[in-house]
Amino acid sequence: MWCSNLTPLATVNRVLLLLVITMAECNTCGPGLVTPGVTIPKGDIMIESGEPLEIFCVLNKSIDIAANRSARDLIFLRDSKVVPSEFLEIINETTVRLYVKQPPPSESMYYCKLQTPANELKPGQSRNTAVCLNKVFVGTKPQEVKNFTCISQNWQNLTCSWEKPENFVKTKYKLRYRFPGRAGGRMQYGCPSNTDETSNYCFWNDSTDPHYRLPYAYYYYNLTGENQFGNASFSHKFHHYGHVIPAPPTDLSISGTTHNSVLLNWSIPYAMHTFPPGLIQRVVYQAEYDTNDIWLFGYSIIVDGLSWAIPLVEHLCNMPGAT
Incomplete structure (x- = not known):
């Protein structure tokens, strides 16, 4: 659930915002698009869960449809729902600020739109005109995977698989393993291909590189997750001989x-x-x-x-x- 926490911008932030607004007047929402304004920042926005979301929507009054409009005519939509007014702050005549203190983990589209008063609508004209949009991803650092399982079929191959937890930012996992003892601990081995990153599993047999190693009763696995918010490693001690299914x-x-x-x-x-x-x-x-x-x-x-x-x-x- 959203928490509204609109706070006045510090003086230095207002100065920077004015510079950004001046630059925005020369920019469009995207290449080849003519819209009555822009959103700042532009493009996709990725934030870590617990951090605030802030988007500015700035009118460009040089566009005819925006010439007689103001920031009071701007609204935001999250996907198809109008963002409540408590999350919005009018900064000046042309700029409105959206601020959400702790948006929930999600993947959403945020649209800034310009509303035309009902009494000024022309026949067939839509009341809302698109200004710009942002795709917003709210995610977390890599989390522990679910159902990490390894099975050997007839002591001739080994397959390890897992389920990635839900995360709205792209997260990849890499599997490595070592064996017990001082000598075994010095060497680490990985997945023979990149299926650990693309398909959430690894497979070894006598023809893969590295190949399946039969004579070890235990494997020590380390699964590392990585995304733009950081890295995290998770260890699994695997009893090899206890998970062999004979033919x-x-x-x-x-x-x-x-x-x-x-x-x-x-x-x-x-x-x-x-x-x-x-x-x-x-x-x-x-x-x-x-x-x-x-x-x-x-x-x-x-x-x-x-x-x-x-x-x-x-x-x-x-x-x-x-x-």
Whole structure:
């Protein structure tokens, strides 16, 4: 919500303003445009949240439509809504000042317009004539990202992703990482491409540069945000081995079936044979006449072999891939 806080300009500011107004009489709102005045400053305005917004609108009385008008005929609109009068101050005959003490974080268009009295309107003439406009961005220093997540698929690649917080000024984030220990801390590695700046993720495998480094249990990430209001860094300690998703087993086959047991054979996914914490595989099964939501669990096992026997099975009808 806006807070009105119009304060008289200091003498030195008034002198500078008079110089600016004199210069404004020779300028237009934009190249090739003929309008009855200008706004100061010109163009886009970027301010940090908590700082005030100040825009001057200055009439150019050499333009016919403004010849008999004054600052009292000037209004401001924020997007499509008229700015309340408590945010405006008439400086002199040709200049009005808009001042908002703490505008909310936003991206808005501010329009200065010249109002023609209703009794002076000609047929088909609009009451409001555009003087000039500014696009105003109110943003913050870089903030912590949301949902920073890293996942390794089958211990063969690694993807880190995150969500940028809302900010109305352009903010880019850069990801770097290092490894534990004195030697690991001396070197820092980045994203193989600029996807950390453009798409909020990084991907590594054995063909990227830098490549995916398998044998480290922990990564230390540093995500740095940068915009025109400053820089900020955020650290994340990532437990690598705790975020590896193995691929489903392959070459599943059934053999050695008897009236009360069956022997299952499968292959462990490539790369997972040497995964340091080991691979836990779990077998679930369902009898032919069980309801679909009932599954029986075999033992959870850490295996080096490739087969496992299920005892006391009457009818084996389905077995999803173990993970």
